[in-house]
Amino acid sequence: MNNENKKTNKKLYIALLICTVVAVIAIIATSIILGVTSTSSPNEPSGPSINDPVNPDDNPKNPNEPNEPSDPNEPSEPTTTTPEYGMPLASYELGQECVLTELVWSNTLHWFSTHNGTDFAAEANAQVKAVYDGKVTSVKYTTQDGYVITIEQSDGIVAQYKSLSADTLVEEGDTVTTGTPIGYVSDSMTSEQNDGAHLHLEFKDANGDYVDPMTKLPAGSEK
Numbered sequence: 420m421n422n423e424n425k426k427t428n429k430k431l432y433i434a435l436l437i438c439t440v441v442a443v444i445a446i447i448a449t450s451i452i453l454g455v456t457s458t459s460s461p462n463e464p465s466g467p468s469i470n471d472p473v474n475p476d477d478n479p480k481n482p483n484e485p486n487e488p489s490d491p492n493e494p495s496e497p498t499t500t501t502p503e504y505g506m507p508l509a510s511y512e513l514g515q516e517c518v519l520t521e522l523v524w525s526n527t528l529h530w531f532s533t534h535n536g537t538d539f540a541a542e543a544n545a546q547v548k549a550v551y552d553g554k555v556t557s558v559k560y561t562t563q564d565g566y567v568i569t570i571e572q573s574d575g576i577v578a579q580y581k582s583l584s585a586d587t588l589v590e591e592g593d594t595v596t597t598g599t600p601i602g603y604v605s606d607s608m609t610s611e612q613n614d615g616a617h618l619h620l621e622f623k624d625a626n627g628d629y630v631d632p633m634t635k636l637p638a639g640s641e642k
Contacts, residue, residue, distance in 0.1 A: 502551055502573065502597055504550050504635050505637070508604070512540045513539065515537075517535065517632060527610060528610060535629045536619045541604045543584075543616040544584065545604040548598050548599060549595040550578065552572060552595065553573055553578070554570065554594050555568060556571050556577075556591065563609060564581045564582070566583040568589060570595060576624060576635070578622055580601065580619075582617055582618060583607065604616050
């Protein structure tokens with residue numbers, strides 16, 4: 420009888436031990452599964468890591484930040500530059516200045532009158548250059564003014580180059596820029612013939628009023 424009880428108790432002990440081991444294994448396995456699932460779930464996006472590379476497109480643009488330089492391969496916008504005045508002759512002596520509000524004596528006509536332009540005395544056949552960008556609107560000869568080239572400048576001024584020689588270098592319709600050769604100095608202006616070879620330069624504004632050329636031309640060492 421005692422032997423049977425001992426056998427029964429031994430079986431119960433073994434069964435209890437097996438159940439305990441199975442329970443411990445089940446707990447460990449469950450813990451491992453739950454730990455792996457909570458660490459990285461394939462269905463949930465992971466947040467950014469400090470080791471992840473930074474994408475500049477992910478950062479919002481600060482409106483106060485300066486614009487980034489454009490692609491050097493992109494065509495740049497055309498730039499416009501304002502022309503500058505130049506002198507009509509490389510070498511000269513200033514003759515009769517422009518006098519619009521007083522009367523001055525004319526050595527040729529022998530009377531007093533206004534002088535509507537500026538005279539630049541120079542050697543005969545000295546090359547005359549355009550003083551500003553524009554378009555030639557007239558090339559003609561008159562007895563009083565000699566050979567005359569008229570240029571409508573891009574700034575609205577109409578320039579007339581008088582007392583030129585017959586060997587003009589431009590024609591009506593030509594486009595010129597500052598420094599373009601247009602003709603040569605002579606004494607063809609009969610109304611100022613006693614003043615010798617010179618360029619007589621006149622300016623008129625958009626209203627047709629005379630403008631002193633020296634208010635536009637640069638001052639320089641050529642004078």
